[in-house]
Amino acid sequence: MTTRTSAPPSRSEPSGVRVIRLGAFSxxxxxxxxxxxxxxxVVVVGLMAWSLTLGNYALSLAEIHGALxxxxxxxxxxxxxxxxxxxxxxxxxxxxxxxxxxxxFQGILRNPLVSPDIIGINAGASVGALLLIVxxxxxxxxxxxxxxxxxxxxxxxxxxxxRGHISGARLILVGMGMNAMLTxxxxxxxxxxxxxxxxxxxxxMTGSVYGSDWGDVRLLVVSxxxxxxxxxxxxWSLRVLQLGDLTAHxxxxxxxxxxLFLIITGCALSGIAVSVAGPIGFVALMVPHFARMLAGPMTxxxxxxxxxxxxALVLGADMIGQHATGVSLPVGVITSALGxxxxxxxxxxxxxxx
Amino acid sequence: xxxAMNRLMAHDVTLAYGRSKAVAQNLTFQVPDGRVTSIIxxxxxxxxxxxxxxxxxxxxxxxxxxxxxxxxxxxxxxxxAKRLGLLPQEQVAPDAIVVExxxxxxxxxxxxxxxxxxxxxxxxxxxxxxxxxxTELRNRPVDELSGGQRQRAWIAMxxxxxxxxxxxxxxxTYLDLAHQWEILELIRRLNRExxxxxxxxxxxxxxxxxxxxxxxxxxxxxxxxxxxxxxVLQPELLRRIFGVHCDVVESGGVNVPMxxxxxxxxxxxxxxxxxxxxxxxxxxxxxxxxxxxxxERLVAGYQNRRVVEGVSVSFPAGKVSxxxxxxxxxxxxxxxxxxxxxxxxxxxxWLHERPIGRSGRKAFxxxxxxxxxxxxxPPGMLVQDFVAMxxxxxxxxxxxxxxxxxxxxxxxxxxxxxxxxxxxxxxxLSGGQRQRMRLAMxxxxxxxxxxxxxxxTFxxxxxxxxxxxxxxxxxxxxxxxxxxxxxxxCQACHYADYVxxxxxxxxxxxxxxxxxxxxxxxxxxxxxxxxxxxDPVTGTPLVLPYAASDTALxxxxxxxx
Numbered sequence: 001m002t003t004r005t006s007a008p009p010s011r012s013e014p015s016g017v018r019v020i021r022l023g024a025f026s027x028x029x030x031x032x033x034x035x036x037x038x039x040x041x042v043v044v045v046g047l048m049a050w051s052l053t054l055g056n057y058a059l060s061l062a063e064i065h066g067a068l069x070x071x072x073x074x075x076x077x078x079x080x081x082x083x084x085x086x087x088x089x090x091x092x093x094x095x096x097x098x099x100x101x102x103x104x105f106q107g108i109l110r111n112p113l114v115s116p117d118i119i120g121i122n123a124g125a126s127v128g129a130l131l132l133i134v135x136x137x138x139x140x141x142x143x144x145x146x147x148x149x150x151x152x153x154x155x156x157x158x159x160x161x162x163r164g165h166i167s168g169a170r171l172i173l174v175g176m177g178m179n180a181m182l183t184x185x186x187x188x189x190x191x192x193x194x195x196x197x198x199x200x201x202x203x204x205m206t207g208s209v210y211g212s213d214w215g216d217v218r219l220l221v222v223s224x225x226x227x228x229x230x231x232x233x234x235x236w237s238l239r240v241l242q243l244g245d246l247t248a249h250x251x252x253x254x255x256x257x258x259x260l261f262l263i264i265t266g267c268a269l270s271g272i273a274v275s276v277a278g279p280i281g282f283v284a285l286m287v288p289h290f291a292r293m294l295a296g297p298m299t300x301x302x303x304x305x306x307x308x309x310x311x312a313l314v315l316g317a318d319m320i321g322q323h324a325t326g327v328s329l330p331v332g333v334i335t336s337a338l339g340x341x342x343x344x345x346x347x348x349x350x351x352x353x354x
Numbered sequence: 355x356x357x358a359m360n361r362l363m364a365h366d367v368t369l370a371y372g373r374s375k376a377v378a379q380n381l382t383f384q385v386p387d388g389r390v391t392s393i394i395x396x397x398x399x400x401x402x403x404x405x406x407x408x409x410x411x412x413x414x415x416x417x418x419x420x421x422x423x424x425x426x427x428x429x430x431x432x433x434x435a436k437r438l439g440l441l442p443q444e445q446v447a448p449d450a451i452v453v454e455x456x457x458x459x460x461x462x463x464x465x466x467x468x469x470x471x472x473x474x475x476x477x478x479x480x481x482x483x484x485x486x487x488x489t490e491l492r493n494r495p496v497d498e499l500s501g502g503q504r505q506r507a508w509i510a511m512x513x514x515x516x517x518x519x520x521x522x523x524x525x526x527t528y529l530d531l532a533h534q535w536e537i538l539e540l541i542r543r544l545n546r547e548x549x550x551x552x553x554x555x556x557x558x559x560x561x562x563x564x565x566x567x568x569x570x571x572x573x574x575x576x577x578x579x580x581x582x583x584x585x586v587l588q589p590e591l592l593r594r595i596f597g598v599h600c601d602v603v604e605s606g607g608v609n610v611p612m613x614x615x616x617x618x619x620x621x622x623x624x625x626x627x628x629x630x631x632x633x634x635x636x637x638x639x640x641x642x643x644x645x646x647x648x649x650e651r652l653v654a655g656y657q658n659r660r661v662v663e664g665v666s667v668s669f670p671a672g673k674v675s676x677x678x679x680x681x682x683x684x685x686x687x688x689x690x691x692x693x694x695x696x697x698x699x700x701x702x703x704w705l706h707e708r709p710i711g712r713s714g715r716k717a718f719x720x721x722x723x724x725x726x727x728x729x730x731x732p733p734g735m736l737v738q739d740f741v742a743m744x745x746x747x748x749x750x751x752x753x754x755x756x757x758x759x760x761x762x763x764x765x766x767x768x769x770x771x772x773x774x775x776x777x778x779x780x781x782x783l784s785g786g787q788r789q790r791m792r793l794a795m796x797x798x799x800x801x802x803x804x805x806x807x808x809x810x811t812f813x814x815x816x817x818x819x820x821x822x823x824x825x826x827x828x829x830x831x832x833x834x835x836x837x838x839x840x841x842x843x844c845q846a847c848h849y850a851d852y853v854x855x856x857x858x859x860x861x862x863x864x865x866x867x868x869x870x871x872x873x874x875x876x877x878x879x880x881x882x883x884x885x886x887x888x889d890p891v892t893g894t895p896l897v898l899p900y901a902a903s904d905t906a907l908x909x910x911x912x913x914x915x
Contacts, residue, residue, distance in 0.1 A: 019755055021755075021756075021759075023754050024752065024753055025753060026752075026753050026754055026755045026756050026759075027754050027755060028754060028755045067692035092762065110730060196737050233752075234751075235749040236749075236751045236754060237746075237751075239732075239743065240743050242730065242732045243729050243730060243731070243732070243743065244726070244729040244730050246695060246726040246729060247726055247729045249693075249694075249695050250693060250695065250719065250723060250724040250725075250726065251719055251743065251744065251746040251747055251799065252714075252715040252717075252718060252719025252720070252746065252747035253746065254715055292734070296734050296735070297733075297734050297735045297739075299733050342848075
């Protein structure tokens, strides 16, 4: 991708930035970020197409095209539309949501070590979801239960950490304590549940996109449609929040309110993702770092890039787990096994201070 | 003839961190035995690095540091620590550790695992506590001490080590006038009474001149000059070292030279003085300016602690005001309460005769900007993007870069002289450049009133002047009302039209610098002796502090009155 274009550089903007103005709307677009977003989007779409062709029942791209249009055989249509498509769309959506949620939490807490799975927000979502499963409530409420569970965990962490301000080290300790407690609660709930419920719960908790259906996809798409624009708009304020509460206040930002919005958005993103696919580790912690190493400090553009990278990671991991190994491995295992070494390699190479 | 061998010396050393460029090159330097030596120089000149090499904390890339004629890094750590004590710049103490326990840790090099605390150790600890004057604080937790007391506790730890040589890295940073002098006096006493060799890195030239027998001046990794203070305290030399014009003045009766860094504004100041002398009228006194910001019976603080206690004060519009006072006198708290950053528990604040609680957050942020003392800077961000964040109160999420934003940022960069730096990442800037960038952000906010909390901390002499000159220019060319907290009294007198002196959360005096800053005031708020005399060039008051132990000087001052 190009960071410098041949267009004549104006005095006020470097060649790597374009200003877009339309009536009351005005934005600055960094070409490098825009380029990266485009490349990441192409990679995700490419992976999706490739993923559709893979499997015991191998299909060509032309057959897939036919299946999507409804002209292919009933078998092919069933495999593409009912089996493969929901699964890969789920992987894409879940990956992007987890990654964006990680970006939000790392941003508000100004701490590169936090992610919803480390500080117990995902564990809170798990408890919420499990309570629903073992009490045999309709599974349609699963996303709501997971979201509320995550939100309650976040609120508890925040309240226990608050001492006039939020200290990063304290928050991680509180979050880890919370995580341990909630994980214990999940185990307890499992032992108390009836065997049928318990096995369903265990299947959900492994963190897998296996067996996703169109209902899941619909929920995820609706959530993304609401949460991504919201998150991207909030990035505008988050950028200022990163200069510290004091500076944000002097710039006239309602700091507590913005932070509350950000936490709700972050909890919704991770809670809903967890409710569908179970807790998939590592994505939320790692992907925001990838994005920042590639594209610089967090902005709305980098936020979208984070989502796309998360989508590519989870989708790629699911493809590897499903097809590259003899046995079908849950996606969470692959994200950790693949992503972690590459992440460590990047860390040792990069000069970006975390 | 045999050349005298000093106990500690650096021979042709080149110093670097990691594989990066050398910080100091081919330094040869002998520490005079039984003397106080100070190392001075601008930020980043390698003075602290040299001290760390002398303390065996970093190994030279080339050359050697010799302790008693032997390469220091070949000697065992404990052996070195018996002869050489170090006060690091930033200290980390475990939470809630008490003073005596901290001081006892200085005995580590003399102890072994099997023989923890001998009578000799105990005696050394007692002696160290006494020397540092903190015997009665022995059972207090270190984190509850004042800045000066804490620094003395750390020095006591180095003293308990009972080393003939003491290395101190910026022992007076973060301390107010009185505490600085407390430490300088202690250093002098350690040398005079105990005969210890002391090497101190200092950033204040006048403090260095007062405390030391030998001054080493560094610039860009090499030693520029070396000698007794009166030889080094020369205007041309100081200019070469710090890159800023300096005058060395002497007060009437007291024969102590004092170095004052100058910026361009002395000429304007000079004109003002001449005019007021010839007209017989003071420009400021003639027509009292209307207040930009006014507080009445203001009480503010943190949680259960009241810091500002019923302050009534008004700051004139279109002028530069300075708030001065010792550490913990409530200066920054007052500033924060004025900027609506702290809840006001009692009293009212008016901004242009309108109570500050009435306007919305963003509307208020378009009226009043504030530069906090320190704020995290997200790494990797470009200077222009940083400055552009000052536009936040003028923007909406969908209107992120209007032509007005562009103009304001452009202008802020231009006025602060940061246009050339705009595409640099923020971490590449020097201290002075970073401070100018932060000022540019506050400027892009386009507020008529600007509050600055200690804008010169962490900066060396040249950068301090650079920032203060800029503040003056903003006031004169942009008509900004500036209210700033400053810790240097001379600078406050020189750069402000209006001075507010605080002590214990109350305003003690307010007015024009030469009315407010007097020997009595300094004595009452800082609790220390000084002589105040007019600057021969600008006529603004200069404050020359001296130690209580300096009885000779004290007599001269008393006589001169």
